[in-house]
Amino acid sequence: MIYRTKITIDNDYHYQNNFSMLRAVMILTPSMTGIASPDPLQHAFKVKSAPHAGRGGSRPVFLEPQQWQQWWQQPSQASERALYIHIPFCRKRCSFCNFFENGTNPERISRYIKNLTEQLHIAADTPLAQSRGFNTVYVGGGTPTDISSDEVKQLGEAISRFPLVDNAEVTLEGRLNGFDDDKWHNATANGFNRFSFGVQSFDTQVRQAAGRFDDKDFLLNRLNQLSQHPSASIVIDLIFGLPGQTMDIWQQDLLAVIDSGVHGVDLYQLIGLSGTRIEHAREKGKILGTALSEFQADSQARANMYATGANHFESQNWQRLSSCHWRRDSRERSVYNSLAKSGIEILPFGAGAGGSIHGHGCMNARDLKQWHRAHDDMLPTEATATSAVALNPVQVPGMLMSPNPSASLDAIFKRGLDSGQLDLNLLQSPMALHLTPLFNAWRTNGLAELTQNQLTLTLAGRFWNVNMQTGLFEFLAENPLQPTANRPQTHSPHAIAS
Numbered sequence: 001m002i003y004r005t006k007i008t009i010d011n012d013y014h015y016q017n018n019f020s021m022l023r024a025v026m027i028l029t030p031s032m033t034g035i036a037s038p039d040p041l042q043h044a045f046k047v048k049s050a051p052h053a054g055r056g057g058s059r060p061v062f063l064e065p066q067q068w069q070q071w072w073q074q075p076s077q078a079s080e081r082a083l084y085i086h087i088p089f090c091r092k093r094c095s096f097c098n099f100f101e102n103g104t105n106p107e108r109i110s111r112y113i114k115n116l117t118e119q120l121h122i123a124a125d126t127p128l129a130q131s132r133g134f135n136t137v138y139v140g141g142g143t144p145t146d147i148s149s150d151e152v153k154q155l156g157e158a159i160s161r162f163p164l165v166d167n168a169e170v171t172l173e174g175r176l177n178g179f180d181d182d183k184w185h186n187a188t189a190n191g192f193n194r195f196s197f198g199v200q201s202f203d204t205q206v207r208q209a210a211g212r213f214d215d216k217d218f219l220l221n222r223l224n225q226l227s228q229h230p231s232a233s234i235v236i237d238l239i240f241g242l243p244g245q246t247m248d249i250w251q252q253d254l255l256a257v258i259d260s261g262v263h264g265v266d267l268y269q270l271i272g273l274s275g276t277r278i279e280h281a282r283e284k285g286k287i288l289g290t291a292l293s294e295f296q297a298d299s300q301a302r303a304n305m306y307a308t309g310a311n312h313f314e315s316q317n318w319q320r321l322s323s324c325h326w327r328r329d330s331r332e333r334s335v336y337n338s339l340a341k342s343g344i345e346i347l348p349f350g351a352g353a354g355g356s357i358h359g360h361g362c363m364n365a366r367d368l369k370q371w372h373r374a375h376d377d378m379l380p381t382e383a384t385a386t387s388a389v390a391l392n393p394v395q396v397p398g399m400l401m402s403p404n405p406s407a408s409l410d411a412i413f414k415r416g417l418d419s420g421q422l423d424l425n426l427l428q429s430p431m432a433l434h435l436t437p438l439f440n441a442w443r444t445n446g447l448a449e450l451t452q453n454q455l456t457l458t459l460a461g462r463f464w465n466v467n468m469q470t471g472l473f474e475f476l477a478e479n480p481l482q483p484t485a486n487r488p489q490t491h492s493p494h495a496i497a498s
Helices: 065-073 106-124 149-159 181-189 204-210 216-226 247-260 277-283 299-315 335-340 368-377 407-419 429-434 436-444 459-463 465-478
Strands: 005-015 018-028 081-087 134-141 164-174 194-200 233-240 264-269 325-327 345-349 354-357 360-364 398-401 421-423 448-450 454-457
Touching (some): 018 436, 018 465, 106 368, 149 164, 164 335, 216 247, 247 299, 299 325, 429 436, 454 459
Antiparallel strands (some): 345 354, 421 454, 448 454
């Protein structure tokens, strides 16, 4: 049962030397505020139930083929942009993964890369692509490093046709297994300057239980080799809460990050997503542990693991760029991850790719057959080789969403809470004042500190930041801000601190 608390808030607004009082009944729930407890890190919320936060406001839209063609002929109005390119193949399904799409097959990959690079070549020459520079490119999956060395080169060459800003970040995601020297050299020689590897754990037994390749010694040796590159950034992911991963093993994982020489690390909490092998085993009363341990970290244990990781890297003078990302030095910038939370334009390519075009959210369908069929059906013939159809990327199956009317505001919230610092000067004063009850509840519950100009998340707040983002959007849905015409305004956010 969720208990709703109605409270009456008196907000003071100062406008052109006139002082007026507004009274509003606010609804606050524990899912918005967390709960008061002696240990908010462990108990402010029950569990993290989703990897990301968001709210409604958009609706599905249908775009006629002619409109799609027109989109690519219109210059972009975005100030910052990215490319996202999806490679939906994996050699093996990991125990924690619920989005495995297609098994790795050289012939299937070869056909996919051929069609994908054709689409990239077409898109790169459009007015939409050429109108403004791209700050960052992310090649994700799946396992992009499962493609061949020559295909890495083809992909890099296709990306280079787009107008990239100076020092643009170009990331290739994947795993170390199978990423040999030939792929590495072709990647660095063709524009890739950042590499994100899913390590998840260095412990050999935990890795085997999770369905990962290779042992700890191989990982450390390979990461040390790659990290010697004079400019490329090497980043790894770790997951805390894997079956069999005790606190001792987690601490050894953290030490291994330092020893590996990498330039950045993400610490991700294992969450119970449906469809994973871990969840299937749990439904049958089993745990996919190691030969030595069936330890399964609960939410409180995972909270302690997060705190241990955060304190470990910050004690080593690593800089925290977000609630889950730290860097050893300035070569690691995490541009894509940072900008993607800011609602920038992201042109998506490939089956399963997501992004946004002209403010419209878009998600390409995952079905490879449909994706290839759309590509093949739109290939230019001699009769259409000079037509508009041949000059625009294929409209592949997928979903388009109307522009989010709150996109710019939501970007402020997401980026601020994810980084751990929400600059209140970025909010219009009525909105900052409207959120005062929520911010004060977070402060009371040990999740944040509040000053006149800034909301700063505590360690507990950073651990629960996705819950807090979800709670903020729930608060705004339950407590809509009055239209501007119905209330006085001020441009000073300083009244919210108490």
